[in-house]
Amino acid sequence: xxxxxxxxxxxxxxxxxxxxxxxxxxxxxxxxxxxxxxxxxxxxxxxxxxxxxxxxxxxxxxxxxxxxxxxxxxxxxxxxxxxxxxxxxxxxxxxxxxxxxxxxxxxxxxxxxxxxxxxxxxxxxxxxxxxxxxxxxxxxxxxxxxxxxxxxxxxxxxxxxxxxxxxxxxxxxxxxxxxxxxxxxxxxxxxxxxxxxxxxxxxxxxxxxxxxxxxxxxxxxxxxxxxxxxxxxxxxxxxxxxxxxxxxxxxxxxxxxxxxxxxxxxxxxxxxxxxxxxxxxxxxxxxxxxxxxxxxxxxxxxxxxxxxxxxxxxxxxxxxxxxxxxxxxxxxxxxxxxxxxxxxxxxxxxxxxxxxxxxxxxxxxxxxxxxxxxxxxxxxxxxxxxxxxxxxxxxxxxxxxxxxxxxxxxxxxxxxxxxxxxxxxxxxxxxxxxxxxxxxxxxxxxxxxxxxxxxxxxxxxxxx
Numbered sequence: 001x002x003x004x005x006x007x008x009x010x011x012x013x014x015x016x017x018x019x020x021x022x023x024x025x026x027x028x029x030x031x032x033x034x035x036x037x038x039x040x041x042x043x044x045x046x047x048x049x050x051x052x053x054x055x056x057x058x059x060x061x062x063x064x065x066x067x068x069x070x071x072x073x074x075x076x077x078x079x080x081x082x083x084x085x086x087x088x089x090x091x092x093x094x095x096x097x098x099x100x101x102x103x104x105x106x107x108x109x110x111x112x113x114x115x116x117x118x119x120x121x122x123x124x125x126x127x128x129x130x131x132x133x134x135x136x137x138x139x140x141x142x143x144x145x146x147x148x149x150x151x152x153x154x155x156x157x158x159x160x161x162x163x164x165x166x167x168x169x170x171x172x173x174x175x176x177x178x179x180x181x182x183x184x185x186x187x188x189x190x191x192x193x194x195x196x197x198x199x200x201x202x203x204x205x206x207x208x209x210x211x212x213x214x215x216x217x218x219x220x221x222x223x224x225x226x227x228x229x230x231x232x233x234x235x236x237x238x239x240x241x242x243x244x245x246x247x248x249x250x251x252x253x254x255x256x257x258x259x260x261x262x263x264x265x266x267x268x269x270x271x272x273x274x275x276x277x278x279x280x281x282x283x284x285x286x287x288x289x290x291x292x293x294x295x296x297x298x299x300x301x302x303x304x305x306x307x308x309x310x311x312x313x314x315x316x317x318x319x320x321x322x323x324x325x326x327x328x329x330x331x332x333x334x335x336x337x338x339x340x341x342x343x344x345x346x347x348x349x350x351x352x353x354x355x356x357x358x359x360x361x362x363x364x365x366x367x368x369x370x371x372x373x374x375x376x377x378x379x380x381x382x383x384x385x386x387x388x389x390x391x392x393x394x395x396x397x398x399x400x401x402x403x404x405x406x407x408x409x410x411x412x413x414x415x416x417x418x419x420x421x422x423x424x425x426x427x428x429x430x431x432x433x434x435x436x437x438x439x440x441x442x443x444x445x446x447x448x449x450x451x452x453x454x455x456x457x458x459x460x461x462x463x464x
Contacts, residue, residue: 199261221329417442
């Protein structure tokens with residue numbers, strides 16, 4: 001649904017016995033920019049009469065009322081105006097009851113103590129209505145075309161023996177066209193994978209299930225390395241072949257429960273369902289690289305297939321929308337690609353600058369450091385603005401860590417740092433690799449005069 005659709009004033013029928021709750025719903029919608037007229041009713045008679053008069057864009061109903069109930073109201077609405085979205089807005093409601101309301105035909109349900117979710121539910125419901133309207137229009141067109149074919153059959157009955165084969169071919173072609181049009185809307189024609197639209201639809205459904213069942217999943221973003229070089233040196237047909245080979249590698253690598261898609265150009269993404277923990281990128285990368293190596297060995301060509309990868313995790317305790325997860329994985333993929341080609345002071349991913357502050361910088365030759373997380377850590381770069389470290393586990397972006405630097409003397413320098421970027425070192429590591437596998441940049445925070453003096457003294461010792 002586009003923005004213009006939400007700018008028009010909505011007419012909403014509200015089945016609610018509490019005037020205060022109804023006003024609270026109205027205020028909540030106005031607060032997020034949804035202009036609406038809210039008509040409140042609370043009895044079966046008023047609800048039935050108002051529904052029959054029609055003219056409403058949406059129905060919001062309490063589940064339990066003194067003289068009426070939400071399920072009965074839902075039945076009346078489905079019989080009278082089945083195309084109008086019906087959303088339950090109620091107090092405590094068990095999962096079994098909620099599932100039953102959806103089975104009976106409710107569009108969604110929102111708890112009264114979570115009204116912030118109501119605007120999203122309304123937008124999604126109206127979007128579904130819009131899509132259903134387009135589908136009905138398409139069905140009418142198909143029905144009109146079917147009737148046209150039937151008329152042709154009647155008009156040419158005398159020529160049936162000659163035209164029968166032709167008519168059968170037309171029917172078959174129409175069926176193929178319908179199937180092709182449906183598949184084309186969510187499928188990448190070249191590789192047979194889902195396209196971006198198809199991926200986002202299925203990923204959103206998976207996210208809703210994961211949120212309800214408290215399950216983790218991961219989104220992997222991949223970019224085929226050297227695509228421009230392949231096209232320039234071997235031709236676009238060979239470039240298409242490379243994309244198809246990568247798609248086949250991904251199909252072999254992942255399970256049927258995972259969602260694999262080509263989302264544009266040389267970019268692919270995979271939703272990996274039910275991940276056991278939030279540290280699977282090395283294992284996944286190893287499987288992909290093994291299959292790519294096998295493909296390279298089986299196929300003679302003047303180049304080798306390789307990919308850059310980035311992975312973002314969905315944690316039901318800290319949920320993010322699919323688009324943001326996809327953007328995060330995309331950024332990490334660019335960090336991986338930039339690390340693989342060695343950083344040269346330019347942004348490491350999509351405009352993120354790494355400590356370009358004009359400070360004088362010092363290399364530390366892997367001076368030991370201690371950060372309050374598991375694993376070994378070594379300083380790679382330090383300035384008055386921040387520090388770059390190598391770690392055996394990925395540091396969390398935007399998280400704050402306590403940093404204790406061990407100087408050449410017995411003194412310890414204790415600081416706090418905010419993680420600005422975090423990525424794999426120089427490519428994706430293998431599971432049996434020992435020592436640090438990641439690197440991260442942290443910006444110093446909460447610096448006072450004493451800490452700055454101590455830091456300058458430490459850097460002066462390194463600069464000797």
